[in-house]
Amino acid sequence: xxxxxxxxxNKRVKSGSKPQTKVFICTxxxxxxxxxxxxxxxxxTIIEDINSKDTIEKxxxxxxxxxxxxxxxxxxxxxxxxxxxxxxxxxxxEHVSWxxxxxxxxxxxxxxxIAKQKNSENIEAKKIPIKNKSALVIGGGIAGLxxxxxxxxxxxxxxxxxxxxxxxxxxxKLDRLYPEGTPNSxxxxxxxxxxxxxxxxxxxxxxxxEQIEGGLxxxxxxxxxxxxxxxxxxxxxxxxxxxxxxxxxxxxxxxxYYMPTYPDSYCIDFSSCTKCGECVKICPEISLEEKTVxxxxxxxxxxxxxxxxxxxxxxxxxxxxxxxxxTKLQFERKFSSGLIKPESVVIINCAGQRDQNYLPYCSRxxxxxxxxxxxxxxxxxxxxxxxxxxxxxxxxxxFEELYNTVREQYGVRFIQGRPSEIIKDDDKLLVRSEDIxxxxxxxxxxxxxxxxTGFVPDTxxxxxxxxxxxxxxxxxxxxxxxxVDSNPKSVFIAGAxxxxxxxxxxxxxxxxAAQGVTELLIQxxxxxxxxxxxxxxxICGEIDCRICLSACPYGAVYLKDEKVSVNPELxxxxxxxxxxxxxxxxxxxxxxxxxxxxxxxxxxxxxDILAFLCKWSSYNAADKTGYEGLSYPENVKIIRxxxxxxxxxxxxxxxxxxxxKSVLIAGCPPDACHYFTGNFKARKRVxxxxxxxxxxxxxxxxxxxxxxxxxxSKRFVDVVNELNNK
Amino acid sequence: xxxxxxxxxxxxxxxxxxxxxxxxxTGGCPSAMMTESEYNPRRILHRAVIEGKLEDDIWLCTxxxxxxxxxPTKTKVADLISxxxxxxxxxxxxxxxxxxLVVNLGACGFTQHIGELENKRRKRMNLPEIKHxxxxxxxxxxxxxxxx
Numbered sequence: 001x002x003x004x005x006x007x008x009x010n011k012r013v014k015s016g017s018k019p020q021t022k023v024f025i026c027t028x029x030x031x032x033x034x035x036x037x038x039x040x041x042x043x044x045t046i047i048e049d050i051n052s053k054d055t056i057e058k059x060x061x062x063x064x065x066x067x068x069x070x071x072x073x074x075x076x077x078x079x080x081x082x083x084x085x086x087x088x089x090x091x092x093x094e095h096v097s098w099x100x101x102x103x104x105x106x107x108x109x110x111x112x113x114i115a116k117q118k119n120s121e122n123i124e125a126k127k128i129p130i131k132n133k134s135a136l137v138i139g140g141g142i143a144g145l146x147x148x149x150x151x152x153x154x155x156x157x158x159x160x161x162x163x164x165x166x167x168x169x170x171x172x173k174l175d176r177l178y179p180e181g182t183p184n185s186x187x188x189x190x191x192x193x194x195x196x197x198x199x200x201x202x203x204x205x206x207x208x209x210e211q212i213e214g215g216l217x218x219x220x221x222x223x224x225x226x227x228x229x230x231x232x233x234x235x236x237x238x239x240x241x242x243x244x245x246x247x248x249x250x251x252x253x254x255x256x257y258y259m260p261t262y263p264d265s266y267c268i269d270f271s272s273c274t275k276c277g278e279c280v281k282i283c284p285e286i287s288l289e290e291k292t293v294x295x296x297x298x299x300x301x302x303x304x305x306x307x308x309x310x311x312x313x314x315x316x317x318x319x320x321x322x323x324x325x326x327t328k329l330q331f332e333r334k335f336s337s338g339l340i341k342p343e344s345v346v347i348i349n350c351a352g353q354r355d356q357n358y359l360p361y362c363s364r365x366x367x368x369x370x371x372x373x374x375x376x377x378x379x380x381x382x383x384x385x386x387x388x389x390x391x392x393x394x395x396x397x398x399f400e401e402l403y404n405t406v407r408e409q410y411g412v413r414f415i416q417g418r419p420s421e422i423i424k425d426d427d428k429l430l431v432r433s434e435d436i437x438x439x440x441x442x443x444x445x446x447x448x449x450x451x452x453t454g455f456v457p458d459t460x461x462x463x464x465x466x467x468x469x470x471x472x473x474x475x476x477x478x479x480x481x482x483x484v485d486s487n488p489k490s491v492f493i494a495g496a497x498x499x500x501x502x503x504x505x506x507x508x509x510x511x512x513a514a515q516g517v518t519e520l521l522i523q524x525x526x527x528x529x530x531x532x533x534x535x536x537x538x539i540c541g542e543i544d545c546r547i548c549l550s551a552c553p554y555g556a557v558y559l560k561d562e563k564v565s566v567n568p569e570l571x572x573x574x575x576x577x578x579x580x581x582x583x584x585x586x587x588x589x590x591x592x593x594x595x596x597x598x599x600x601x602x603x604x605x606x607x608d609i610l611a612f613l614c615k616w617s618s619y620n621a622a623d624k625t626g627y628e629g630l631s632y633p634e635n636v637k638i639i640r641x642x643x644x645x646x647x648x649x650x651x652x653x654x655x656x657x658x659x660x661k662s663v664l665i666a667g668c669p670p671d672a673c674h675y676f677t678g679n680f681k682a683r684k685r686v687x688x689x690x691x692x693x694x695x696x697x698x699x700x701x702x703x704x705x706x707x708x709x710x711x712x713s714k715r716f717v718d719v720v721n722e723l724n725n726k
Numbered sequence: 727x728x729x730x731x732x733x734x735x736x737x738x739x740x741x742x743x744x745x746x747x748x749x750x751x752t753g754g755c756p757s758a759m760m761t762e763s764e765y766n767p768r769r770i771l772h773r774a775v776i777e778g779k780l781e782d783d784i785w786l787c788t789x790x791x792x793x794x795x796x797x798p799t800k801t802k803v804a805d806l807i808s809x810x811x812x813x814x815x816x817x818x819x820x821x822x823x824x825x826x827l828v829v830n831l832g833a834c835g836f837t838q839h840i841g842e843l844e845n846k847r848r849k850r851m852n853l854p855e856i857k858h859x860x861x862x863x864x865x866x867x868x869x870x871x872x873x874x
Contacts, residue, residue, distance in 0.1 A: 316754075316796060350748075355798035391748040420754025420796060434749035440763040441753060 019066045021114055024059055025106075026050040026072030028093055035103040040114055047072075056081050063087055067117040071110050074623045075615075075640065085529050085590065086123045088113045091638070094626030101634050108637065112603030120595035121587075126532070126568050127525040130217035132298040135517045136161065138209060138461060139303035141169020142503055143495025143510045145191050147301045150514030152200035156521050159295050160195070161223060162205045165267035166259040167192055169305050170496075173249055173329060175336035177503050178372035179402040181379065187503060192262050203228060205263065206270060210292065212300075212464050216490035216526055216569050221295040226270055228263050232285035235266035241278045249308075250330030251337065299490045299517045302467075303510065304459035306496040309359055311453045314352040316421045324429055324448045325422060328369055331450040335376065342447035344385040345377055346431045348419055353454035354391065361471055363454040363500040367394045370452050371402045378410040386412045387444055389419050389433055415442070422449055455500040465491050466555055466570075473499050475676075487554050488569050489526070492516045531589040532571035533557070533578055535564050539585035548577035548586050553676040557586075574675035575646030579685070591646060597654050599639060604658035608635045609723050612647045614667035615640050616674040617710045621666075624713035632717045633724045643667065644705070645678025649689050652703065656693065662702040662723040666716070669707045679707065702726060728778040732813045739809050744801040745771045751793030751803050757786050767793050767803050774810070780817075784810045785824055832866050835859035 023044040027034060030048070038044055047055050050072050060082065062068050068087045070078060075089035090113045092106045133156060137148045140162030148158045166172065174184050195201055207225035214220050235256075244255035246269060255272040256279050258265075268279070268288070280286050311319035311327050319325045326334065334340045347370045352358035367390070374386045393414070395403040406412045419433040431444045457472040467486055468475045474486060474493055486493050494513035495506035520526055533548075533556075546564060548557050556570035557577050564586075566577075575588040584593050604610055613619040619640050625632060641647060644667030655663045665682055673679040683705050690700035704723060708716050733739030751767040752758045758765050765786035773779055784807050793803040814821075820828065827837040834840065835858055845855045 354746075354748075356800045357796075357798060391746065417749035417753060418798075420750050420752075432753050434752035434758070434763070434766070434768060436747060436749045436768065439766060439769060441755075441758050 021067045021069065021117055022062050023069045023110060023114065024062075024071070025092070025110070026070070028072060028097075032072075032092055032097040032106075033103050035107055038107070040110060042069075042114060050078070050081070059087070060084075067122070069110060069113045069117055071106065071113070074619075074626075076620060076623060083529060084123070084125065085531060088117045088120075089640075091623070091640075094623040095638050098626030098629070099631045101631075105634060105637075108603050108605055112599040112637075112639075115602040116595040116599035119598045120592055121589045123529075123531045123590045126528045128216050128528070128569065129525050130298050130521055130523055132218060132296040133157070133521050134159065134295075134297045135299045135301060135521060136219065136221055136295060136297040137301045137303060139169065139305055139495075139497070140164070140167040140203070140205065141303060141305045141495070142171045142188065142191070143305060143497070143506045143513075144169070144301070144303035145188075145195050146507050146510035147303055147492075147494050147514045147517070148201050149191065149195050149198065150511055151301075151517050152195075152198045154514075154518040154522070156200065156518060158201045159221075159297065160201055160203045161207050161209065162203070163208050165206050165257075165269055166261045166263070167195075167203070167205065168259065168261040170307070170329070171503060172259065172261050173333065175332050176372060176376055178368045179399055181372060181375055187507075188261065196262060203262070204293070206267070207293075209461060209464070215488060215567075216520075217298045219297045219300065219490070221297060223293050223295065224290055225293055226268075226290050227287065229265045230267060230283075230286055232283040234283050238279035238282050238286070239266055241282055243276060243278060244272055244274060246272045250326065250333035250339075298521050299492070300465070301492045301494050301510075301513045301517060302459070302461060302465070302486075302497050303494040303513070304457065304461060304497045306455040306500055307458040309352060309453045309456050311351065311451050314358055314451070314453070317348065317351060317419070317449070317451055318422045318424075319451060322422065322424060322429060322449075325451065326448060327451050327453050328366070328373060331448065332373060332376065335373075335380070340448065341381065342377075342384055344444075344446040345387070345448045345450060346419075346429075346444055346446045347373060347386065347388045347450045347452065348431075349388060349390040349393075349452045350418060351451035351453050353452075359454040359456070359471075361454070362394065364394070365500050365502050366452040366454065368399050368402065368502065370450075371395065371399070371406050373450060374406050374412045375402070375410060378406070378412065382410075385446075386410075387431075387446070388412060388414050389431070390414060390416060391418050415444075455496065457497060459497060467491065467493075468555065473497075487572070489528075490520060490569070528568065530571070530573040531591070532568045532573055533566045533575070533586055533588045535566060536585045536587070537563050539583050540564050543583040543585065545582070547580050547582075551577045551580040551681070553678070572675060574643040574678055575641070576643060576675060576678050576681060579646050579648035579681075588642070588646065591642060593648075593650060596639075596651055600651060600654045601658045603637050603639065604655055604660045605635075605637075606659035608637050608660045609633070609662045609664060609720055610655040610660045611636055611638045611664040611666065611720065612641050612644065612651070613638055613708075614644050614674075614679075615642055617668040617672075618666035618706075618708040618716065620710040621708045621713045621716045624711065625717055628713055630713060630717050632720045635724065636720045643673065643675050643678035644682035645673070645675060647682055647685070649685065649692075652686075652689060653693075656696075656698055662704070662726065664719060664723060665705045666708040666719070667705075669709050672709075699726070727780075727813075727817050729774045729780050729810065729813060730778045732816075733774065733806065733809055736809055738802040738805040741800065741802045742771065742774060742806060744799040745775065745797075745803075746799055747772055748798060750796050750798060754792055754796060756790060756792070757788050761786060767807065770807065770810070771801065771803065774806075780810055780814055782821060782823075784814065785821060828866075832863045833858075835862040 021042045023042050026047045070087050071090035071092045073093040074091045078089050090109050096105050135151050135158050137144045137160045148160045152158045204225045205228045207223050210224045211222040239254050239256045242254040242256035255269045349370050354362050377384050416436040417434040419431050421432050423430045428445045435442045462469050492513035494510045554570045556567045575591050578586050578588040644665050647665050652663050667679040686705040694700045749768050765783050787807045791804045830837050
């Protein structure tokens with residue numbers, strides 16, 4: 001079988017009529033010793049210093065009408081000079097010179113790169129026009145308001161949508177904000193005033209998104225709105241007449257009500273209104289009609305915030321059964337309005353959270369909210385006994401100070417142990433828990449129990465926008481430098497819609513989102529330089545397996561008129577889909593099957609170890625061996641790939657048939673793949689392939705997949721040495 | 727003997743490391759309440775994780791499974807304690823204070839004699855009446871579980 005594979009090796013891929021190829025070799029001020037003979041049959045220029053401006057300009061010019069290969073330092077350094085991405089880099093400094101390898105190795109590396117360039121499509125940046133220089137902000141809470149304010153300040157038109165009748169969101173309902181317990185009016189009122197004062201912001205309250213169409217720079221949004229301000233006189237009398245009573249997180253109000261934010265008018269809460277018409281009898285101008293408004297925007301900020309987890313699902317705590325078991329928001333509103341005056345309160349942290357039966361995650365902010373409520377109680381009524389039941393106190397960073405204050409100065413008692421049950425005991429509640437530090441069961445008699453239930457996202461919107469979610473929150477965007485970025489790149493997620501956040505973090509986030517929107521919309525075109533996958537629909541149509549649809553971590557590969565297509569706005573250029581395509585119809589530009597295979601044939605020599613290294617981690621580890629002065633066997637040849645998920649069976653078999661004795665595939669540590677799961681997909685592929693190559697008479701142990709992080713140069717050396725000694 | 731290794735041989739035993747010591751098992755445990763926390767499932771699990779040790783307190787569990795129902799990490803608390811008993815018997819023997827229960831089991835099929843009171847209570851809760859049985863005695867005889 002080995003001989004058969006060798007025959008395949010000799011069938012080198014012929015290049016078509018392509019533009020001229022130019023090779024530039026940098027000696028890094030004579031640091032890199034070049035081999036005596038350098039003849040690739042292409043125009044070759046030797047340069048001394050790649051960092052000089054003239055040289056960079058010269059290479060850039062050459063790249064305009066010919067395919068350029070640049071041998072020199074690592075692409076890690078070179079990419080900053082050539083962001084266009086249409087240059088093939090060969091690392092002859094870190095991977096040859098600095099690891100003490102013979103100059104002859106340079107020849108095979110460069111020939112490989114030339115073969116790849118000749119068989120690859122030219123990478124071209126994608127330009128998407130920004131048609132609508134306006135933004136949509138969904139959510140009128142603190143995140144939405146802050147984002148809208150900053151985008152509008154940059155001169156961009158903003159549409160702010162809020163589904164409730166009033167602006168302010170959850171913060172609008174609170175009394176205080178942690179850590180200091182500042183009343184929310186310090187933050188919210190000036191913010192609303194600024195938003196109202198800006199002419200660039202158009203507010204739609206009582207409105208919801210009906211439909212979202214289009215993409216970056218050209219969204220068509222249809223909203224349903226019931227209007228902001230109710231026209232008419234005697235609105236206070238309408239409130240009196242309204243027969244519907246609503247429990248608004250602890251406060252009783254009518255469906256016809258007032259809130260001190262915006263609009264400064266009585267409004268109807270349409271989610272509880274039964275359209276009985278009592279208010280219309282008093283004020284006939286009131287319209288209950290719904291309008292449809294169409295908006296054209298270029299970018300979207302999702303600031304839909306969060307809501308409380310339904311506490312009645314947590315059976316042990318009797319919420320809904322016992323009147324005095326309240327959620328955090330209910331308690332805060334009732335207590336600060338003076339509706340309740342408890343002598344003792346038990347605050348239960350992590351109620352139904354970090355719990356596989358209810359909410360599996362930690363909502364991050366509840367420990368601080370619990371401390372805030374404890375402080376609120378003690379500020380108002382120092383004689384009230386306050387207990388906090390906790391599993392772990394997660395008062396990170398400077399919030400430890402709040403924990404200390406509440407414990408040391410206010411005498412709040414902390415019990416480690418999550419209560420198991422709450423039972424009624426006369427007119428009091430009995431909270432049963434273990435005090436873990438005492439190792440004893442304890443029962444606390446109390447007037448009120450406050451459940452620190454978790455937060456869940458307040459949206460079904462992310463699905464409409466095509467954003468993948470986990471537990472309802474958007475999947476964390478691993479390869480982002482900003483926490484608010486998402487994919488599609490024209491959607492920004494601000495504040496607690498991303499995950500539960502405190503107010504100060506939400507504000508920081510909102511500003512980041514605003515900056516992202518502004519940065520995008522001030523351009524004429526959005527330019528994306530990352531190469532993307534393309535589909536050859538002729539080949540694809542014949543096979544029609546649609547496997548690549550499920551392989552894409554971003555949902556970028558989709559069906560358009562029953563044809564597999566790639567959305568360039570979503571594609572991140574990982575190549576995972578390309579690797580799954582057995583027909584060769586799906587090709588990642590700059591990393592096509594043809595290019596990769598010819599690079600492998602031309603790079604590999606008999607007895608080599610071919611290492612496919614992921615550019616995000618393992619490739620950098622190999623670079624590190626260079627500047628650390630480590631060394632590894634000469635016969636290790638390295639090919640840089642976007643993700644281990646790009647390496648397919650063809651490429652591995654090609655390496656063996658070209659004479660490689662071992663193949664190493666190395667990428668990011670588990671769970672840390674830049675493209676979510678590329679490394680796991682590669683591992684599965686390698687495991688399956690080991691069985692196959694055994695049939696060809698190749699030792700399956702010579703094919704290895706490893707996680708090698710950026711700093712793990714010594715591990716890289718160990719792994720290749722092991723492979724070499726086998 | 728390392729309890730951790732013995733437990734890891736069983737599927738349910740592998741859940742030992744799930745526990746994050748929140749105390750929800752002990753807080754509502756009827757045995758813990760009756761024994762002034764001398765029986766403490768959280769402590770038993772934690773001891774197993776940290777020290778790999780077994781103590782006599784595992785025999786105080788009534789197998790009501792309340793801990794396992796409530797456990798937020800889906801640790802199989804009650805199953806783990808049953809497994810620990812199995813390990814205990816494998817290495818030592820059934821402790822003396824359990825013997826009366828086994829005798830009862832052989833005699834009537836239950837660890838406690840079922841009287842009128844129990845069945846009255848069951849009737850109130852719409853549960854079927856239970857009767858003494860001698861089948862368990864046969865099993866115990868055949869498996870050698872009965873005391874001589």
